[in-house]
Amino acid sequence: MVQSLLRGIDMYLYMAGASIRAQLQYRYAFVMNILGWAMTYAGTAITMWVLLYSFGALEGWTFWELIFLFALAVLSWGVCMVFFFHFRSLDQYIVNGTFDRFLVRPVHPFFHFMAMKFDVGAFGQFLFSIVAVSLAYSSLHLHWTWQWLVFLGAVIGGTLIQGGLLVVISAMAFWTTRSERLYWVVMWPFKSLMNYPLSIYPRVIQVLVTFVLPFAFVNYLPALLLLDKTSNNFSPFWGCLSPLVGVLFFWLCLRFWMLGLDRYKSTGS
Amino acid sequence: MGTFKMYLEFSRKSFQRAAAYRFDVWTRIVGNVLFLFMWGFIWYGLYHGKSSVEGVSFQAMLGYILVSQALQGIHGAGTPLWEIQERVRTGDIAMEMLRPYDYTTRMLFSDFGGIAFYFITAIVPLYTVLFLVLNPVVPTSLVQLGLFVVSVILGYFIRYCIELTFGLFTFWLVETGGVEDIFYFSISLFSGSVIPLWFFPGWLEQVARYLPFQAIFFIPNSIFVGQLTGPAIWYAFMNQVIWLLVCYLILRLVWNRASMKIVIQGG
Numbered sequence: 167m168v169q170s171l172l173r174g175i176d177m178y179l180y181m182a183g184a185s186i187r188a189q190l191q192y193r194y195a196f197v198m199n200i201l202g203w204a205m206t207y208a209g210t211a212i213t214m215w216v217l218l219y220s221f222g223a224l225e226g227w228t229f230w231e232l233i234f235l236f237a238l239a240v241l242s243w244g245v246c247m248v249f250f251f252h253f254r255s256l257d258q259y260i261v262n263g264t265f266d267r268f269l270v271r272p273v274h275p276f277f278h279f280m281a282m283k284f285d286v287g288a289f290g291q292f293l294f295s296i297v298a299v300s301l302a303y304s305s306l307h308l309h310w311t312w313q314w315l316v317f318l319g320a321v322i323g324g325t326l327i328q329g330g331l332l333v334v335i336s337a338m339a340f341w342t343t344r345s346e347r348l349y350w351v352v353m354w355p356f357k358s359l360m361n362y363p364l365s366i367y368p369r370v371i372q373v374l375v376t377f378v379l380p381f382a383f384v385n386y387l388p389a390l391l392l393l394d395k396t397s398n399n400f401s402p403f404w405g406c407l408s409p410l411v412g413v414l415f416f417w418l419c420l421r422f423w424m425l426g427l428d429r430y431k432s433t434g435s
Numbered sequence: 436m437g438t439f440k441m442y443l444e445f446s447r448k449s450f451q452r453a454a455a456y457r458f459d460v461w462t463r464i465v466g467n468v469l470f471l472f473m474w475g476f477i478w479y480g481l482y483h484g485k486s487s488v489e490g491v492s493f494q495a496m497l498g499y500i501l502v503s504q505a506l507q508g509i510h511g512a513g514t515p516l517w518e519i520q521e522r523v524r525t526g527d528i529a530m531e532m533l534r535p536y537d538y539t540t541r542m543l544f545s546d547f548g549g550i551a552f553y554f555i556t557a558i559v560p561l562y563t564v565l566f567l568v569l570n571p572v573v574p575t576s577l578v579q580l581g582l583f584v585v586s587v588i589l590g591y592f593i594r595y596c597i598e599l600t601f602g603l604f605t606f607w608l609v610e611t612g613g614v615e616d617i618f619y620f621s622i623s624l625f626s627g628s629v630i631p632l633w634f635f636p637g638w639l640e641q642v643a644r645y646l647p648f649q650a651i652f653f654i655p656n657s658i659f660v661g662q663l664t665g666p667a668i669w670y671a672f673m674n675q676v677i678w679l680l681v682c683y684l685i686l687r688l689v690w691n692r693a694s695m696k697i698v699i700q701g702g
Contacts, residue, residue: 202615209619209620216624216635216636217634219636220488221481221634350466351465351466352466352469358473359469359473362473362477368476
């Protein structure tokens with residue numbers, strides 16, 4: 167068990183290394199890609215600033231609190247992108263018939279597909295979110311002690327939750343041969359909704375993103391606890407649950423992917 | 436007249452293509468509605484406990500956001516920027532230039548077809564219901580509605596010229612990554628697509644007023660909700676017409692330069 171785990175990690179590192187080298191071949195494109203992502207997020211932050219200029223606060227959330235909420239989501243999304251972002255284009259592999267190669271090798275297909283790409287473009291997300299979180303931390307005069315653990319938990323949980331959703335979206339390709347489009351049409355707008363405090367949306371949405379698609383555990387609930395804010399609907403300790411929810415959700419998503427994979431095999435012949 | 440008929444044929448074809456891939460076309464409305472939903476509740480939250488801010492009521496803001504999102508849906512139904520860039524990168528654009536039509540006009544007419552299908556089958560039914568249910572501020576006279584439509588059309592052409600010009604830059608810059616993101620951000624913020632210019636800080640509003648982007652969404656939207664009235668409308672129209680001329684001339688210039696570049700590479 168331990169040996170196979172070590173072998174898996176070793177192989178993942180090897181394949182990630184190959185993927186990084188491949189991406190670094192196009193130096194200029196690589197830098198532009200990172201800058202592009204950082205710029206996109208900075209753009210959203212500027213939009214938030216303009217939005218709050220005349221109004222002061224959004225349901226009690228000031229500018230820096232809003233930036234913290236947003237940057238927390240971007241940070242875990244960055245980690246998630248490194249490992250899972252290429253899952254959204256699984257449909258291309260299925261349509262082109264190149265997915266079969268993942269099935270004939272002596273590695274678990276999910277692991278193999280995951281290790282195929284290690285997306286270093288996500289450093290744009292890190293660049294933005296680390297700067298934004300640091301600025302928010304000092305502007306809000308925060309002094310964390312045990313909260314660092316909650317923060318870390320939120321990043322891990324957020325990575326697993328968003329990664330899980332990407333896995334589910336990619337699994338849809340086994341049934342419908344579409345996944346990339348689904349990402350842009352459903353997951354991306356939903357992710358964007360969560361850049362703003364959940365309390366502005368109706369109760370139905372709050373329930374949906376807490377218990378069905380647990381986006382609330384990515385940033386809103388941890389941010390409530392970390393920024394010492396109160397909410398009518400959620401007790402602050404919910405923010406600690408992110409890693410737990412993440413693991414559970416990711417496991418369910420993985421099961422769903424495997425279900426799809428079985429289905430793919432049966433239609434292949 | 437014959438030329439016009441030929442271009443119209445492109446519109447007809449792209450309308451048929453959109454009808455054939457109608458599910459792909461309709462899924463786009465899901466994203467559009469989700470963003471409408473998001474902005475609707477952001478503005479609702481911002482207006483919480485206030486009846487009007489800077490002389491604008493919530494009902495007017497709701498009308499602004501609804502019409503803005505509908506227009507963005509229409510603008511987004513045309514050929515996406517990356518497709519133009521892809522055609523330049525792969526060299527497919529050379530084939531277009533061999534044919535006896537003007538590429539920039541052909542693209543415009545192709546877009547009309549796809550947009551017509553999306554407009555009739557998705558935007559109109561959905562937004563009719565939304566306007567009836569939500570009861571926002573709407574134009575109160577036919578004249579106002581007419582002025583709004585004229586302004587929308589001018590805004591559409593301006594956006595088309597700017598976006599195609601940007602797409603043609605691919606001739607010189609193969610990788611436009613970072614520049615492209617600044618471009619998209621400028622369009623989304625300075626066009627007033629989500630935040631009207633009257634809520635901008637003073638200095639930023641001044642900057643936005645001197646940029647062409649506000650002519651795309653902000654001017655038509657303001658006419659729609661009645662924030663722009665009287666002689667100010669004519670001033671805004673003049674602004675739009677001038678920007679359209681400027682953007683069109685730049686597009687022609689860039690296109691001519693780009694065509695020359697193809698000739699050089701080909702020889």
